[in-house]
Amino acid sequence: xxxxxxxxxxxxxxGVMGLGxxxxxxxxxxxxxxxxxxxxLNYGASGRNGGGVRMQWSTETNIRLMQESIELCKRFAGxxxxxxxxxxxxxxxxxxxxxxxxxMERNIALxxxxxxxxxLISPAEAKRIVPELEVSELVCAAHNxxxxxxxPWPFLWGYANQxxxxxxxxxxxxxxxxxxxxxxxxxxxxxxxEVRAQRIVNAAGAWSPEVAKLVGIELPNRPHRHEILSTxxxxxxxxxxxxxxxxxxxxxxSMRGEIVTGISVEDHDDGHVKMGSRLQFLTKVARxxxxxxxxxxxxxxxxQWAGPYDVSPDGNPIVGEAPSVPGFYLCCGFVGHGFMMAxxxxxxxxxxxxxxxxxxxxxxxxxxxxxxxxxVKEEMILG
Amino acid sequence: xxxxxxRCEDVTLDDVRHALALGFRDLEEVKRYTGLGTxxxxxxxxxxxxxxxxxxxxxxxxxxxxxxxxxxxxxxTLARGDEEG
Numbered sequence: 353x354x355x356x357x358x359x360x361x362x363x364x365x366x367g368v369m370g371l372g373x374x375x376x377x378x379x380x381x382x383x384x385x386x387x388x389x390x391x392x393l394n395y396g397a398s399g400r401n402g403g404g405v406r407m408q409w410s411t412e413t414n415i416r417l418m419q420e421s422i423e424l425c426k427r428f429a430g431x432x433x434x435x436x437x438x439x440x441x442x443x444x445x446x447x448x449x450x451x452x453x454x455x456m457e458r459n460i461a462l463x464x465x466x467x468x469x470x471x472l473i474s475p476a477e478a479k480r481i482v483p484e485l486e487v488s489e490l491v492c493a494a495h496n497x498x499x500x501x502x503x504p505w506p507f508l509w510g511y512a513n514q515x516x517x518x519x520x521x522x523x524x525x526x527x528x529x530x531x532x533x534x535x536x537x538x539x540x541x542x543x544x545x546e547v548r549a550q551r552i553v554n555a556a557g558a559w560s561p562e563v564a565k566l567v568g569i570e571l572p573n574r575p576h577r578h579e580i581l582s583t584x585x586x587x588x589x590x591x592x593x594x595x596x597x598x599x600x601x602x603x604x605x606s607m608r609g610e611i612v613t614g615i616s617v618e619d620h621d622d623g624h625v626k627m628g629s630r631l632q633f634l635t636k637v638a639r640x641x642x643x644x645x646x647x648x649x650x651x652x653x654x655x656q657w658a659g660p661y662d663v664s665p666d667g668n669p670i671v672g673e674a675p676s677v678p679g680f681y682l683c684c685g686f687v688g689h690g691f692m693m694a695x696x697x698x699x700x701x702x703x704x705x706x707x708x709x710x711x712x713x714x715x716x717x718x719x720x721x722x723x724x725x726x727x728v729k730e731e732m733i734l735g
Numbered sequence: 736x737x738x739x740x741x742r743c744e745d746v747t748l749d750d751v752r753h754a755l756a757l758g759f760r761d762l763e764e765v766k767r768y769t770g771l772g773t774x775x776x777x778x779x780x781x782x783x784x785x786x787x788x789x790x791x792x793x794x795x796x797x798x799x800x801x802x803x804x805x806x807x808x809x810x811x812t813l814a815r816g817d818e819e820g
Contacts, residue, residue, distance in 0.1 A: 394767045505767050584775060584807060629803050631816070638813035649811030655777055655802035
């Protein structure tokens, strides 16, 4: 795709956020849009995540947005003309400590008030849902049958193809080197020449602090390596995504039959994105997984990889226009749950940039909250 | 006639040609569009063949990132590994 010389909206980052916003802009009549991706589409966290989609959160904003996001996932194939392999097998959170029970009860009460049918269940009931579970160490579990999993890759192809069909210029292998505000917009120097843009959206995920620095903004989010693995395919047997609150271990069976599992491992934070794989992760995740699902000990690991979380100080995203740089919009800091939120977030973000009302989530997720000291902590973060 | 390029994931020569027709020019992109190289052999059989098809069309094929482990290992074996790896 040749690089346009001028555009209305220039989006930095060809991940699910950038491409989703591009699609919704074009759908709402703003077709003068350019998406720049420094590598290939699916290179960053969008192509490397576990594909979980859940309504079990600890803040009303996140719960309600995810209810809507999963509804949008159900309609994705019809609208974006590609199968995203949504399977609503539920999410089963397991607790090993009494302290986790109190937290679960509090979150379930809030989820129920929002209309999410999560239930607190006994270890025996968890074993009825997943008979292979070792439940002797558990005190209770939380189960929402409407949560599920998707296959991430086709989301990006769907958004990219449908955005391109409506006139959006999608430019992979194009990095941003310099951004100069001109008063009436921006001059953007890329690895493939200059583009003049009226507005810029920073949707660069874990790389968003680097992009923000180009206009003199210091963002508080930091990249964090998160590792994950995939096993040989098995006959479908595991219905829900299962997660242990104590260790952050999670595992599910993909529509291709593989067990996909991840866990957080300590990492040296030097502010740079790291995506190397470590044996330390393999041994840790295998030990935790076999402890809770002994039957999996014979199953073979086929591959492991890593992706970058985009971690904000309070676990919530950073969205909206940057106060110090008019016309420069942020859509970042989604920690490890940006992918599942993208269907709903990009819909409202795209509509907003096309002239609709400011979305409600712009308020709790505003970039100025860190300076104001009005943080709302999200506790249901895995990994 | 159907020509299989990736036997693990049933990716055919037509699938690869279709990906190229859509503008994908990189092994990482073709892998993510078709699923080629993501099965039990992890690309050991199909990657070179796919690279050959790309080279025929004037692309310079760069191998996609190799994912550990080199050969499949049971979770139980890994679980007995030491803490530090």
